[in-house]
Amino acid sequence: MTVCVYRGKSTVLFCLLALILISCNTTPPGVVLPYTDNYEDIASLRHYKEWGTYNVHDPACIKAGDYYYVYSTDAYLGNPLAEAGTLGIKTGNIPIRRSRDLIHWEFVGWALDSIPAEAVRHVHRFNNKQAAGNIWAPYVTKYKDKYRMYFSVSAFATNVSYLGLAEADKPEGRWRFLGKVLSTNAGDKMNAIYPSLITERQQRQWMHYGSYFDGLYCLELNPETGFSLVPEDKGHCTSRRYNLAKDNLEAPEIIYNPQTGYYYLFVSYDPLMTTYNIRVGRSRQAQGPFLDFFGRDLSKSDNNVPLLSHAYRFNNHAGWAGTGHCGLVDDGEGNFYVLHQARLAPENHQMLLHVREVFFTSDDWPVFSPERYAGIKASRINKKQLAGKWEIIKLKESTYKRLTYAGQILWGENRLADEEICISKYFVFNEDGSVEGFLDGNWSYQNNCLKLNLDDMHSSELLVHRGLDWENSCETLLFTGLDKNGCSVWGKKIY
Secondary structure, X not given: OOOOOOOOOOOHHHOOOOOOOOOOOOOOOXXXXXXXXXXXHHOOHHHHHHXXXXXXXXXXXXXXXXXXXXXXXXXXXXXXXXXXXXXXXXXXXXXXXXXXXXXXXXXXXXXXXXXXXXXXXXXXHHOOOOOOOOOEEEEEEEEOOEEEEXXXXXXXXXXXXXXXXXXXXXXXXXXXXXXXXXXXXXXXXXXXXOXXXXXXXXXXXXXXXXXXXXXEEEEEEOOOOOOEOOOOOOOEEEEOOOOOOOOOEEEEEEEEEOOOOEEEEEEXXXXXXXXXXXXXXXXXXXXXXXXXXXXXXXXXXXXXXXXXXXXXXOOOOOOEEOOOOEEEEEOXXXXXEEEEEEEXXXXXXXXXXXXXXXXXXXXXXXXXXXXXXXXXXXXXXXXXXXXXXXXXXXXXXXXXXXXXXXXXXXXXXXXXXHHHOEEOEEEEEOXXXXXXXXXXXXXXXXXXXXXXXXXXXXXXXXXXXXXXXXXXXXXXXXXXXXXXXXXXXXXXXOO
């Protein structure tokens, strides 16, 4: 059971975010969305300056000055880079975007002109001279007056991988390749991809990395050099799943929240084009061990919760798949945001950047807003404003059995089955605390929490906040929280 206390840039005064309405029955004015979700018409390279949130895969974010910068994998709808020579556009590897508000994103360019030759040589040497055609999953951090970019070069379905380091004076570059941090091949248990870094208060620095090849690992670095503290060390396991060929696990993201005193290890489960989803564990130490919602060690148990994202669909929209591989960023005032890829249903080929507010419950678990961030300001809300029609989604694991290879779906199986997507239901909260359509269903609102008792959402205590209803183009009230099973429950009020 969780209690909704938002730990933000001020005090509990801002625990509850709300919509300013003349009355609870007033319909908010419509708003113009900052971008549309279908970008097929501008997928060509000639439109790359318009991509903004489009073609974003495996995002990592850092705040530098007035800007947030996002770095991502070389992945695109179609093959737009093939047009580069014809159009006279110089491209590269690792797209860079920036934003002042986390909503409107400007495409800056590419970080590296080419894939480092020694990374290509490593992959070709151990993988029959195949693959190494792009760079995966960059991570950027600042150390003293330099920006460091960690990145991986690999091949699908193998742990023949190279994790390298580049450096720059500014977040936009120019980036200088420094060398290898770590490499793996078929003789290793782990996989040298998907880096994420954290520096402890004692200035020890740790890199979390890995995938379904024996799970996720944690390696200590030398903060002064950015490379391994102990040469050829590959670290220790922090999280794993046990059916490696079927149950995908990858993409660690490590953060520290000084207000809770925990290090949080976010991980991604399942196939990236369909039921990709985000889980989290926590520890008092940056190197673990990390425990889940029920106190289980992520390296010694399977299917851990909390479950923070999943394929989902609100009404009036096609829905989203692939809601995984996250990066988190702190705005410098104690507020966290999660950035992750999401794939537009039903084909699930278009890759968009989603940015969501992150809240922390009173028992110190993170939860994500059900809607993308839109910069809507916080204000108080009373119980009367919650009465009305709501659309609610309970996130849950898929029970649909797919054939997979290396933890990913087979070609041509990109569409979601009905059992794989979390679909919303309508409920009406009456002012007397009853829930329309349920004999025993009820809701209450006290001490900044909405509490629901209906269906399988018994005793859910949910944080209400103000946001944008992207599906209906209007401001609304939202809630997020965890049920007693550690699964996220999302809701939005319908006007």
